[in-house]
Amino acid sequence: MVLLAMEVASHIIGRLHKTERTTVKVWNHLVKHGERMTISERWDPSRPGHRLLDALKKEIHNRGMPSGERIREIAELCDTTAAKVRGAIGYYAELKPSDHTVRVCTGESCRARGADALIKELEDSGERVGELICAGLCACGPAVLRDETVPQCASQQGSGIQFYISQDSTSLAIGSEDIANSLLQHVTEDAALIRTGSRGLFHLEPTLEVDIEGKRHAYGPISSEEIPSILDSISKQQSHPKSLGLVEDLLKNQSRYAMHRFGETNPLDLEAMRALGAYEGLEKAKEVGSKGIIEEIKTAGLRGRGGAGFPTHFKWAAAAAEQTDLKFVVANADEGDAGTFIDRMIMEGDPHALIEGMVICAQAIGASQGKVYLRSEYPHAEIILESALKRARKEGILGEHFDIEIAIGAGSYVCGEETALLESLEGRRGEVRARPPFPTTSGLYGKPTIVNNVLTFALAAAIMRVGGQHYGSLGVESSKGTVVVQATGTLERPACFEIPFGGSIGQILDSWCGCKDVVAVQAGGPLGSVFKMQEMYDIELSFEGLANADGLLGHGGFVCYDKNFDAHKEVIGWMRFFRDESCGKCTPCRIGTQRALELIERLGGDMEKEGDRKLLTDLDDLMTSTSLCALGGLAMNPVRSTMERWPSAFGGEMQ
Ligand SMILES: Cc1cc2nc3c(=O)[nH]c(=O)nc-3n(C[C@H](O)[C@H](O)[C@H](O)COP(=O)(O)O)c2cc1C
Ligand code: SF4
Numbered sequence: 001m002v003l004l005a006m007e008v009a010s011h012i013i014g015r016l017h018k019t020e021r022t023t024v025k026v027w028n029h030l031v032k033h034g035e036r037m038t039i040s041e042r043w044d045p046s047r048p049g050h051r052l053l054d055a056l057k058k059e060i061h062n063r064g065m066p067s068g069e070r071i072r073e074i075a076e077l078c079d080t081t082a083a084k085v086r087g088a089i090g091y092y093a094e095l096k097p098s099d100h101t102v103r104v105c106t107g108e109s110c111r112a113r114g115a116d117a118l119i120k121e122l123e124d125s126g127e128r129v130g131e132l133i134c135a136g137l138c139a140c141g142p143a144v145l146r147d148e149t150v151p152q153c154a155s156q157q158g159s160g161i162q163f164y165i166s167q168d169s170t171s172l173a174i175g176s177e178d179i180a181n182s183l184l185q186h187v188t189e190d191a192a193l194i195r196t197g198s199r200g201l202f203h204l205e206p207t208l209e210v211d212i213e214g215k216r217h218a219y220g221p222i223s224s225e226e227i228p229s230i231l232d233s234i235s236k237q238q239s240h241p242k243s244l245g246l247v248e249d250l251l252k253n254q255s256r257y258a259m260h261r262f263g264e265t266n267p268l269d270l271e272a273m274r275a276l277g278a279y280e281g282l283e284k285a286k287e288v289g290s291k292g293i294i295e296e297i298k299t300a301g302l303r304g305r306g307g308a309g310f311p312t313h314f315k316w317a318a319a320a321a322e323q324t325d326l327k328f329v330v331a332n333a334d335e336g337d338a339g340t341f342i343d344r345m346i347m348e349g350d351p352h353a354l355i356e357g358m359v360i361c362a363q364a365i366g367a368s369q370g371k372v373y374l375r376s377e378y379p380h381a382e383i384i385l386e387s388a389l390k391r392a393r394k395e396g397i398l399g400e401h402f403d404i405e406i407a408i409g410a411g412s413y414v415c416g417e418e419t420a421l422l423e424s425l426e427g428r429r430g431e432v433r434a435r436p437p438f439p440t441t442s443g444l445y446g447k448p449t450i451v452n453n454v455l456t457f458a459l460a461a462a463i464m465r466v467g468g469q470h471y472g473s474l475g476v477e478s479s480k481g482t483v484v485v486q487a488t489g490t491l492e493r494p495a496c497f498e499i500p501f502g503g504s505i506g507q508i509l510d511s512w513c514g515c516k517d518v519v520a521v522q523a524g525g526p527l528g529s530v531f532k533m534q535e536m537y538d539i540e541l542s543f544e545g546l547a548n549a550d551g552l553l554g555h556g557g558f559v560c561y562d563k564n565f566d567a568h569k570e571v572i573g574w575m576r577f578f579r580d581e582s583c584g585k586c587t588p589c590r591i592g593t594q595r596a597l598e599l600i601e602r603l604g605g606d607m608e609k610e611g612d613r614k615l616l617t618d619l620d621d622l623m624t625s626t627s628l629c630a631l632g633g634l635a636m637n638p639v640r641s642t643m644e645r646w647p648s649a650f651g652g653e654m655q
Contacts, residue, residue, distance in 0.1 A: 047445060048080035050407040052088060052427035056095050057410060064097050065089075080427070091429040093411030094376060100130030103145040107134030107338025108522060108559040110141035111573065112489040118142045133413070133577065134338035135377050138486070138559075139202040139494040140173050150380045153195045154180040155266075160190035161234075164209040164216070166263060168198035168348050169380045170341070174221075176206040182224035183208065186231055197349015199263040200496035201250060209247060209263070210234060216247040255474060255482050257462035258342070258455055259498045262349045268387050270352065270395065278352045279397065281464030285360040290320050293364040297460060299468030301480030306332055306416075306453030307525070307554045307630070309479075309543045312460065315450055318440035319365040322448040327367035329358050329402075330425070330444065330451045333374040333381070334409055334416035337525025339557035342484045342496060343454035347374070347381035350458070351388035355397065355404065357457025360464055361450055362402040370404035371444070372454075373421050382406060413581040417629050418451040420583055431583045432629040453555070455484060475501035479542035483553070487513045489521075489560035505545070506537030509558060520561040520645075524554025526574055527634035529641035533560075550641065552634070567642050567649035568604065575600055578635040589632025592623040600639065604651025 055078055059066055066074060066089075068082075075082045089095045102122060106115050122129050122144075137143035153167040154177065165171075165180045183193060198205065207220030208230065219230050219242045226242060233240035244250060247263070256262070265272040285293050298313035319327060331354060335343040346354055358370045374382055386406060392398045407425055409415055415424045419433035422444050443449020452460075459481070463471045472480045479501035485508065488494045492514030499508070505523070509515050518533045529551035531539070539549045546553045561570075579593040599616045602608045620636040627633040643650050 044445075045080045046084060046428070048078045048084060048427035050425050050427055052078045052080060052085065053092065053095070053410050053424070054408070056085070056088060056092075057408075060089075060095055060097055078427070084428070087429050088427065091412070095410060098130055099128055101128045101146075103130040103132050103148075105133065105135040105137065105141055105143035105145075105338075106131045106573075107138065107141070108526065108570075109138035109339045109488040110134070110143055111570070112559060112561045112565075113141045115142035118144070132377060132411075134336075135169075136335065136341035136344040137170050137173050138339050138341055138488040138557075139170050139496070141488070143173065148379065150383055151177060153177060154184055154193065155195045156184055156187075156189075156191065156193040158190040158192040160188060160192065162192045162194060162211040163187070164194050164196050164211075164263070164265075166198040166205065166207065166349075167195040168345060169378075170202055171198050171205050171207075172380075174202065174205045175223075178224045179206045179208060179222060179227065182227045186227050194266050194269075196265060197262040197267055197345060198496075199247070199251065200259060200345070200498075201493075202495060203493035204244060204250070207244070218244040218247050218250060220244055253499070254497050255500050256498045257466065257471065257482050258346065258353070258458040258484055259496075260350075260462060261353070262345065267348070267350050267352070267384060268391065270391050273350070273352050277465050278350075279356050281461040282356050282359055282363075282397070284464045285363050290364050290366065293360060293464065294320065296464060296468040297364075300463040300471040301468075301475075301478075302456065302459055302463060302471075303479070303543065304453055305455040305459065305484075305555060306418075307337070307527075307552070309553065312452065312456060315440050315452070316361060316364045318438070319367075319448045319450050322365075322441060324448060326369065326445075326447045327362075327365055328444040328447055328449040329361045329365070329367045329370045329404075330418075330421070330449055331358055331370070331372040331404075331454050331457055332416060332418060332421060332451055333372050333378070333454045334421060335375055335378075335454070335555070336413040336416040337527075337555050337557055339488050339522070339559040340486050340525060340555040342486055342556065344378050344381050345496065346454050346458050347378065347385045351381075351385045352392070353458040353461050354385070354454050355388060355392050356461035357452075357459070358404060359397060359402060360460055361452065361457065365448070365450055367450070368402055370398075370402060371425055372404060372406045373409060373415070373425060374406050375409045376411060382408065412583075413577070414583045414629075414631055417631065420629075421451065422449065429583070431585045432631075434628060455555075476540070476542050476544075478544055479553075483541060484556050485509075485512070485541070485558065486556055487558045487560065489558075490517060490562035490564075491515065491560050492517075499541075501542045503541050504537050505539045505541045505558070506533065506535075508541055509536060509560070513560075515560065517562040518560040519563050520565045520567075520642075522559045522561075522638065523557070524552030525557050526577060527630060527637055528552040528554050528557075529637050530570075530645065531641070532645055550637075552637070565646075567646035568600075571600055571639050571642050571650075572597070574638045575635070578631060582631060583629075586626075586628035586632060588623045588627045589629075589635065592619055592627075592632060593635055595619060596623070596636065596639065600650075604649070608651065 075085045135143040204220040261276045302312040303309040412430045415430035420430040424430040439449040484498045522530045575597040582589045584590045
């Protein structure tokens with residue numbers, strides 16, 4: 001034992017002699033971020049931490065691609081090797097110089113809503129168009145990002161009449177800021193304008209809400225020209241053509257737990273949020289302790305909402321059982337599936353719900369460090385979440401015992417996969433790790449780590465507030481509780497709503513969103529299956545319902561396509577995306593996605609060769625059964641399901 005200790009000590013001292021300067025820098029970094037690791041555990045040039053990616057983003061943005069000499073300097077500054085710096089640069093989409101004047105989202109929903117035509121139009125007008133997938137503005141796409149600075153939203157404090165307008169990114173894209181500015185020109189100084197998260201009923205936005213005798217009344221969708229007449233009707237207690245009635249009636253068919261506080265008040269007004277139940281779950285968590293928390297989550301039947309649907313209590317119990325000085329809680333806010341945006345809505349509309357869920361998890365497993373891995377396409381969410389974190393620190397909710405920092409992604413879909421995400425947090429290429437060991441035993445920097453989706457954390461907080469028994473009584477046998485449906489594409493009423501699991505997806509989509517023109521539906525993100533609309537009436541809205549139909553619930557996204565659905569073009573688009581996003585770690589996916597793309601492109605055209613269809617089926621079997629992660633494992637899902645249902649688009653039946 002003594003010998004072992006001496007060996008470790010001499011190893012450390014040896015390293016200290018070699019690069020004392022680096023050690024001091026690393027130590028300062030650890031102190032700054034409150035990371036309580038010993039130097040020997042953390043001092044690893046192959047794991048420079050996420051700050052390497054931050055440094056590279058700044059460097060490339062300000063000075064362009066670094067020279068060989070500069071790469072060596074950056075490596076030294078970030079306590080890593082030049083090879084690691086080059087590796088990161090070569091991997092991440094955002095570590096490339098870009099000269100676009102505008103960016104257009106080409107995610108599924110934006111494509112269904114005409115992104116391709118828009119890009120052509122912009123290019124024809126002389127714009128240099130960059131593409132991104134996805135901006136999380138799926139409900140109002142195609143999303144165009146020109147000035148990507150986050151606007152300061154207009155608001156006003158006052159004790160008079162209280163108005164509410166959403167400042168969610170989608171609401172802003174739909175025009176809520178014009179409404180806010182117009183309102184402030186027409187109201188008296190004592191009126192209040194409170195900026196909120198979105199209710200999720202996007203077809204009614206921009207919406208103006210007003211408190212009349214303690215009841216919230218809504219008007220929408222409105223234009224700024226309609227503000228005077230609406231104000232007039234309010235003061236005269238008359239009806240208005242844009243009146244939507246009481247907000248509680250608009251929401252009455254929902255069971256809102258994750259979305260409970262959306263639209264109610266300013267998400268950064270902690271007192272007002274507390275009055276609506278924020279941090280009540282944490283209080284209960286403190287009372288019942290680790291075992292009690294895990295039991296409550298188990299009773300609720302909470303399954304991860306990031307895609308795999310894994311029971312949350314299993315992971316938390318496994319990490320809680322680990323005996324070590326350092327554990328991490330990581331929120332997966334990468335939200336890469338185009339057509340989904342509830343994580344963004346939580347961070348913008350109720351960031352304290354995410355913080356609360358993470359603190360509860362930290363209590364359950366005994367963690368002292370938290371990270372939110374946030375996709376870079378969500379700058380608005382970053383600002384709001386950062387403010388909420390500051391406030392939580394000030395209130396002592398975060399601090400010495402457990403703190404959270406945000407790490408911004410660098411444009412990689414596969415970094416949503418939990419082990420690739422951990423690699424990225426360590427400042428490395430976002431390559432998937434082989435499992436076991438699982439993150440619960442060896443995660444971030446080799447320490448026990450819980451990675452959960454943002455929505456999962458928000459639901460955990462709600463469950464601790466309302467009780468596992470209550471939440472678990474909703475839904476169906478193996479999909480308990482609520483599901484947040486994000487329905488977009490060519491719908492009459494794109495929406496995000498929270499209802500209990502169960503019921504026919506077709507009926508739900510039809511009654512909530514109006515599916516008159518819908519021909520095809522992709523459920524569960526780009527890796528999910530594509531169905532004909534009429535099939536959706538026979539599929540239950542649950543993890544099992546979709547699995548039994550050879551589909552996926554994923555993160556709850558349903559992208560709907562009208563008669564313009566071009567099956568062949570979409571399939572090529574998906575496979576191109578998987579080819580581009582494959583992390584390259586395993587051969588079936590690295591090579592398979594490229595070969596599948598070549599085959600799919602040839603199908604049904606003059607270039608198709610004999611045997612191509614058989615080859616594609618074999619490739620499907622191989623990729624599905626031998627890929628290291630679900631990207632390669634599910635990449636053929638949308639291809640297979642689309643080809644089965646629209647064979648003529650591919651020149652006939654599959655073999
Ligand atoms: C290619 C790929 C991308 C993924 N992207 C995300 C993502 O953006 N957000 C997310 O929460 N989970 C994503 N996942 C699932 C995560 O690996 C992991 O299962 C999840 O974060 C666990 O949290 P949960 O149990 O709360 O769902 C992805 C998985 C794969 C294979
Ligand atoms: S399946 Fe694809 S993304 Fe997943 S590990 Fe293999 S190469 Fe990487």
